[in-house]
Amino acid sequence: MDSLIQLFYDEANELLEGMEQVLLALETGEPNPETVNALFRYAHSFKGNSAAMGFTHLSKFTHGLESAMEVLRKEQRPLTPELATLLLQAVDLIRTLLERTRTEGDVGDPACDALLQQIQAATSGQPITPAPEAPTSNAAKAKPPQANATQQPPSKMPRYRVFYQPAPTLSAEHDPLQLLCELNEYGQVIECYFREQIPPVPQLKPDACYGSWELIYETAFEPAIARALLELAAEGAEVRIEPLSQEPAEQPREAPIQPSTPTVATETLAPSTTALVAPSAPKSETQSIRVSTEKIDALMNLVSEIVIAQSMLSSAATAHSDERIRAAITQMERHVRELHERVMAIRLLPVGYLFNRFPRMVRDTATKLGKKVNLEMEGEETELDRTLLEALSDPLTHLIRNAIDHGIEPPEERRRLGKPETGTIKLSAYQSEGRIYIEVSDDGRGIDTERVRQKAIQLGWISEHDYPPEETLYEFIFQPGFSTAQQVSDLSGRGVGMDVVKRNVESLGGSISVYSKRGEGTRFVLRVPLTLAIMDGLGLVVADEHYIVPLTAVVEALEYESLQHTALFDRYEMVNVRGTFIPLLRLRQFVGLPDTHHRNGLIVVLEQEGRQLALLVDSIAGQQQVVLKSLEENFVRVPGFAGATILGDGRVALILDVSDLIRRSYSSTERLAAVA
Template sequence: MNRDDEEILAIARVGFLEEAADMLRQFEQALLIMETDPGDTENLNAAFRAAHTIKGTAGLFGFDAVVSFTHEAEALLESLRAGRIQVSEPVIALLLQSRDQMEALLAEVASGEQDPSIAEASRELGAALRAAMGGPTAAAEAPRAAAAPTEPGATQWAIGLRFGPDALRNGLDPLSFIRYLGTLGRIDEIRLLEDAIPPLDQLDAEACYLGFDILFSGTATREQIQQVFEFCIDDCALTLQALSAPEADAADGDAHDSDTHEAHAPDDAPTHGTAAATDRRTGERRTADRRAGSDDARVVKVRADKLDRLIDLIGELVIASSGANLVAHTENSPAMIEAAQRISDLVEEARDGALALRMVPIGDTFARFQRVVRDLSKQLGKEVELVVTGGDAEMDKSMVETIADPLMHLVRNSLDHGIEPVEARLAAGKPAQGRLAFNAYHESGSIVIEVSDDGRGLDSARILAKAIERGLISADDELSEEEVYQLIFLPGFSTAEAVTNISGRGVGMDVVKRNIESLRGQIRVASTPGRGATMQIRLPLTLAMIDGFLTQVGKVHYVLPLAVVAECIDVPPECRADPDRVCGTFDLRGQLLPYLDLARFYGAPRTEQRRRSLIVVNQGETHIGIVVDRLLGEHQTVIKPLAPMFRHLQALAGSTILGSGEVALVLDMQGLIAAAGRHGTTYRHSHAFAAGTAPLNSQSIG
């Protein structure tokens, strides 16, 4: 095998592993639905198709361990489809264990290393699967041996297979299909057809001239044999004749071919001609119809690093476009201004399109927790239903993996500490089955994710007492209810009476908050004792580029996310009355709102500014005014990380480069509001933050 072939196989192997991971997710999802709805035949068929696809593709690559074990799981699913056994909790548990075992075998494929313990687990679980079907529990023979022609219900088939000249060019390996066929039964005889090979001087080294006559025995149906060659149906002519078949299969054969059961020797099986052409045309029509109706045919998978590189280049293009606009206005040339504006509009469209490529539905992340909730609830002896809403809300793919771990901590805490055991719930007048809910929605340029349960809720008095006991706060500190709830995110904090293997060590919630804040996000808590608790996570839609609003304070430029800007007004009299004050409150058309003077907050030197402005910002249910020196308008903002020496600065999400080459600082609004609260403002508990109809009761920014 030359180097090019090795590279092609390596790329194909990566593609197989990616497809197998998708199939495993579908397999697991279908099983979890089947557990709650045993009569759902559609999901039973979906699970079978996923397992069959994994087995089939693994067979093409010669991954025998994957094929052998997946065959066992597929056999159990086939028994469920045929009604020989019924869906039950033990059967679903076995199939879920099979899913985990398939994942372990695929991990061996990815690493190229074999683990004897995984092979032993495959044997033991395979025996359990056979036992569930009422079969022998001893180690079974390989599928090929199990399908001997003497087995009851076995059929002998004559298979004619003629590959087209482009088969090799299209990446097909004829022997891989024959090897996979062998996993369904026994290949009794195979004859190479070489009549199509031209003289040496006319031979194309990249063309395929081979054909095969195969005598095959086994219990596989016509459809199962045809599925072996489904991947190459466009590049081969296939004929299939049953030489001997049990009476039960006769009707099936008649439905497909009137002379299917006509007995003749394999040498007489036609490999080309009218029958082969008919089979090929039928296969081509079937494949064309499948492609025409499939969304997958219009999907192109792109490496993540290539996509990241594209986003980076678009970001540089945004900065260059801003510079071109500045030059055009400096030159005061109408033609240049018009051309620069046109370029700017196109760059904005390209930016939006590139960012959209990285957006994925949050529901894909939520779906991972179906299995977690099932397993943990059974481990804890609780009944819990997972309800997901807003799964179609999209977020940046780069944030998905980072947010998955915090969500896992929140789910485990809700199941362990929040939702009560069945007896306690019944005694409290609640349904026996607890409810854990995921909800997601877009709001003000952010994605909001809520994890809520209907359990016992948080006990603020107990949290406060535990924090004082551990010296985390002083007994004299006056905290609002939400500030008390925020104590659970301090390192080492826990109110659990006993440590379990699920939670209780005080490790995790501080990591949750740190991971969320690393994404420029914020987590808030609301709870009603005895009725449940809600954890609300607010994240930016993307970490790469935003529509910004450019301002200036002194000689420094600041950018706010445009999505949070509600309106801009003159500085109110309340702010002008005490120009040295960092924070205060002002009246906005009868509504009392807090404000923050950005110049005083960052310690900028006082300037003789004739006219300053106040920007009213809506961050979720929080409303605050930001006082700045100048308003410079909208600005496409490419967010770049701050250098380590500047990361100690408060409430900054990053930096950006302006068209002039100057650096502007990107404000982190949530950090700015929190920092303002820590500044000791008088509005901390004002009614301006206690009002509203948000899912969270408290609107304090402290």
């Protein structure tokens, strides 16, 4: 509960900073409608958050601000410098009140009402530049929207079907019930249907929301307002708004439970979080601070060094060492491990931080292309190293754009095909087998393998008589210079992109694969390591050299002698592992050492993306935790290697890039298949 309050204060400060920045930017730049929109959003979020925490005075005051902004927004009037000054005062006042809530709880201030009146006067008063299309309607009339909305004859207002699925995990400051009530401020909820999807009790999570709402909603405002209300306050929520023709369309199956207000339906599922968090005044609350990533990275580096020094110390302290030294080392080992884990945890962020930038992008891109796209997201709470998160931003942006541009069909076409007009793009993240999976899927047209083949012929990659398997055709998509977009748009289809996506993902030690079905859609699966910084590795030895392979890729190790060995054309070697022939790669040969030509040695079976490789090594040096270091940072990318690490004795060992090795081995076999 303390963490909720802390979260509230953190967010509140961010919102205030945001408001301030927007207002200050006015002094240097031109006022534009976006400014007002931004302020509206800030005020709105603040209102919602403070209401959820039970700070009624703060919530009332910010509600006033929000209404003032709504007036400006509705009439498309710019923000005047005078008003900006008043609003800055309001920010200061909020900040003062916020500070006081820490010790005094829910307190108000007489200055609030006075300032609010001034602001309202300024917004309704004489506009500096009256826009011609905005009749100087009395703002006071538009002000109390609730009364206003209900007074208007309902038949005149357009109706919408609003589908609302709250974020899977409810957080304290986002109460679906409250949001739905707020809708009534901008229009009227005519009908409200609640659909519950409650799982069996053992799977029930206390903080999850198992239910969605469907509303028939009437508003004179832009429907986008309803979306903004439902979506902005709760990230990860799913909102669909469809205009409703005046004659009642097919009725939803369920009977309406509450004809005009959605209040009761939510009570059981979403216990009003306001009650949960009483405005207690924690005396010793933990303050969270923002730390630059550089500092954390420096700390991480240092911890990695300590881990190495620690292992050097451990190996130096042998059996003859003093008992006390050994005890101290054991203790230190434990602390170092914990230190390491804690520093690692600092770097982890929920993937939602990344996902949250996409709904906006999807909407913009879809609008630009005249398509209807709904973005579904799940698994936002999956945690990922922050460097990875940032590095994934570009590849995901590209994949999503591609999905909208190439995947999802235009609405007419979808209708003709009997698909829902609105296409769906699904973004999901989950953890499995020690890796993070991120999927981007769409229900669009799928990959046209024949067109890919034609394009490959055109590019001279295959001959006209070649009919490569689907997987090979999909691989072409990731080749530089490949693009099947019929029209080159400014969004995608320039033939750069998928190869960059693949390279980016691979440079993170990850891999990407694609699954597609004609007419049903395409799914891209990105696999990345949990963290870039550390992993479990298996030491491999050839001659006196030591290499590391990620343990996640290792299937098993076998005696080379015990396996049947075949070489196609005396060149392409394979071994028979439990009845399956898999390509053999001699590590000695790969790293440029003379081959022993003995049959002793070990076969380490590696697997990635469903393909296996038998790697022949002299011996195995055991398992160890390794800190992944970049070779590129101060040197160059070395093909076949994902990076390097520092061993216990301070020496450097290179880390093998398993997907690269597998790709090399298979492409030679595939070439062979083409020849045969």
